Amino acid sequence: MSNKRGRMLIVSGPTASGKSTLWRRLVLHEQVTFSVSATTRQMRRGEVDGRDYQFLAKDKFEQLVADGAFLEYAEVHGCYYGTLRENVESAIDAGLDIVLEIDVEGARQLRECDLPQVSLFVNPPSLEVLAQRLRDRGTETEEQMARRLSVVEREMACANQYDHVVVNNDLEQMIAEVGDILEIQIP
Numbered sequence: 676m677s678n679k680r681g682r683m684l685i686v687s688g689p690t691a692s693g694k695s696t697l698w699r700r701l702v703l704h705e706q707v708t709f710s711v712s713a714t715t716r717q718m719r720r721g722e723v724d725g726r727d728y729q730f731l732a733k734d735k736f737e738q739l740v741a742d743g744a745f746l747e748y749a750e751v752h753g754c755y756y757g758t759l760r761e762n763v764e765s766a767i768d769a770g771l772d773i774v775l776e777i778d779v780e781g782a783r784q785l786r787e788c789d790l791p792q793v794s795l796f797v798n799p800p801s802l803e804v805l806a807q808r809l810r811d812r813g814t815e816t817e818e819q820m821a822r823r824l825s826v827v828e829r830e831m832a833c834a835n836q837y838d839h840v841v842v843n844n845d846l847e848q849m850i851a852e853v854g855d856i857l858e859i860q861i862p
């Protein structure tokens with residue numbers, strides 16, 4: 676085993692931009708793991724507690740905030756989301772890169788911590804393509820979708836705060852580009 680510490684790989688981007696597909700590919704690499712966030716939002720069909728998120732009641736989440744257990748947390752679309760410090764630090768110390776799929780506010784908070792990190796912002800080809808992808812996914816009600824689309828432009832305005840911005844015109848091309856940036860071969 677090497678003594679090299681791992682890095683946080685921070686991945687943000689608007690909803691349905693392709694960032695989830697990107698991190699699912701990244702974690703196929705043996706040196707890359709995923710930070711399972713805690714959240715107070717409702718579990719979606721197909722999601723598994725402890726794999727996709729740690730689903731917590733609001734009072735439990737607030738207790739962990741008070742205990743200082745989070746490296747960062749934010750309220751997104753009316754629910755809390757946060758990264759537990761312990762998960763990230765243990766991965767980095769074990770020499771693993773750990774992917775954090777988080778919103779722009781969480782990424783901003785992480786910029787201030789002194790853990791090694793590379794941040795990536797995934798942009799969709801256009802707002803029209805993004806709206807269509809969201810419709811195709813069909814997991815949100817019209818009202819939830821309208822709420823999500825309304826924050827997309829605000830999120831995209833933060834892209835220049837990231838180390839790298841990639842555009843998901845072509846998935847495989849985007850993944851290859853990220854591999855070059857991180858200097859790893861993504862399976």
Ligand code: 5GP
Pocket residue numbers: 687688690712713716747748749751756757758776777778780781782
């Ligand atoms: P979703 O509900 O679609 O799974 O995620 C909604 C948003 O929450 C996404 O923008 C995602 O990046 C963000 N998110 C997920 N986990 C975390 C986290 O641990 N911290 C923060 N700040 N945002 C998160």
